Structures are given as C-alpha cells and as structure tokens.
Amino acid sequence: MVNLVIDGQRVDAEEGWTILDAARYYGVEIPTLCHMDGLTPYSACRLCVVEVRRGERSRMVASCSCPVEVGMEVVTKSDRVKKARRMIIELMLATTPNSRTLQCLASEHGVTEVRFRGEDRRCILCGLCIRICDQQMRGGAIGFSQRGVDRTVSLPFHKTPEACRQCGACMYVCPVCELPCPGTLQPGELCNNCLNVVEIDAFPSAK
Numbered sequence: 001m002v003n004l005v006i007d008g009q010r011v012d013a014e015e016g017w018t019i020l021d022a023a024r025y026y027g028v029e030i031p032t033l034c035h036m037d038g039l040t041p042y043s044a045c046r047l048c049v050v051e052v053r054r055g056e057r058s059r060m061v062a063s064c065s066c067p068v069e070v071g072m073e074v075v076t077k078s079d080r081v082k083k084a085r086r087m088i089i090e091l092m093l094a095t096t097p098n099s100r101t102l103q104c105l106a107s108e109h110g111v112t113e114v115r116f117r118g119e120d121r122r123c124i125l126c127g128l129c130i131r132i133c134d135q136q137m138r139g140g141a142i143g144f145s146q147r148g149v150d151r152t153v154s155l156p157f158h159k160t161p162e163a164c165r166q167c168g169a170c171m172y173v174c175p176v177c178e179l180p181c182p183g184t185l186q187p188g189e190l191c192n193n194c195l196n197v198v199e200i201d202a203f204p205s206a207k
C-alpha cells in the first residue's frame, strides 16, 4: 500500500496506481480528455494536471500518468491548478473552436475568452484514436505524421489500409469530433450555452 494525501485526506493506494486512479477511487474528480481506461496513458492534453507538494516545493504533473508515491501530497484544485487548466482549455479551443466538449469544459472551468488564434484543426492531437485502433481493435491503421505545428493524425500514404475495418472506434473515442457546439461558430468565441444544450434523442423510434 502507498500512503499519500489527496486534497487534505490521507488515503491508501495500490502500488502501481497513478494519482488519477487513486483520486477516482476516493471520489475526487479530475477532468481528463486523453485518458481512457484500457489504453496506455499518453499525457497529451494535460487537463488532468494536479499539484504535488513535498515540503516547500511543488510541481505540476499529469495525474493520468504520474504514479503514486509514499508521502506525496496531491492538491487537485489549487489556484495554480485551476489557472493551468483554464490555459490548457483556452489553447485547445484555439485550434478546435467548435468542439462541444471543449466549449462545455470552458463553461465548467470559467474560461470566458480565447486569447489565442489558430487554424481550426478539429483535433487536439490526444492520440486516443490511434491508441484505440492499435491497442483495442488491433488495427494499427492510423498514426501521427509530421512534427511540430504540422503534426496530424493520418492514414499511411493517405490511403485507407486493409487493417482498417471501418469499425468507427476512432471516431467513437475522439473527444472533439463529435457533435459541434450548437452555439456560436465564430472562431475564438465561447457560447457558454452548455447549460441550455437541448438533449438529442438518439433513439426516437424506441418510444
């Protein structure tokens, strides 16, 4: 067992757990985007950032990949953490402005403006699609290509490979290519309408 403190509470975690595992086990909510149980952590979005304090020192870590350690003091909602999460959401919105998930996150976390401008890429490069294709569907049909600002998810040679069974898992797990935000579609604007979103009836004929 690993003894640590999460938000002031002493807790016991299993060896090998991440901070996110321990937090969820004890009902402490930490937002995530690129994490999914059953897939290896990739720590791309950094939304799950928390503060780890040891004495006078503290550091910011991605909770989805940082293992628990004896004596660790984890703070999941400090001002520093909240500020970092707001900045992360803002940066992701700059390149994926019409994602309903991101717009909802912006509302939840008090992001009221996007100060950055970017090309609308409809992708936050979280790698979930690549990991589910490879690790769960055993397809390995997509991957990252290019580097830096040109980095993108693509098919090999831009052709659908035989390994792709068109199962749709990549789209199913994508946190940003689902239904677009029903609010304003102007880049850089936030609709903050998430609390008024009309539920979509996915099975109308079943009634």
Ligand code: FES
Pocket (backbone or CB within 6 Å): 031, 032, 033, 034, 035, 042, 043, 044, 045, 046, 047, 048, 049, 062, 063, 064, 065
């Ligand atoms: S959920 Fe941890 S970095 Fe994305």
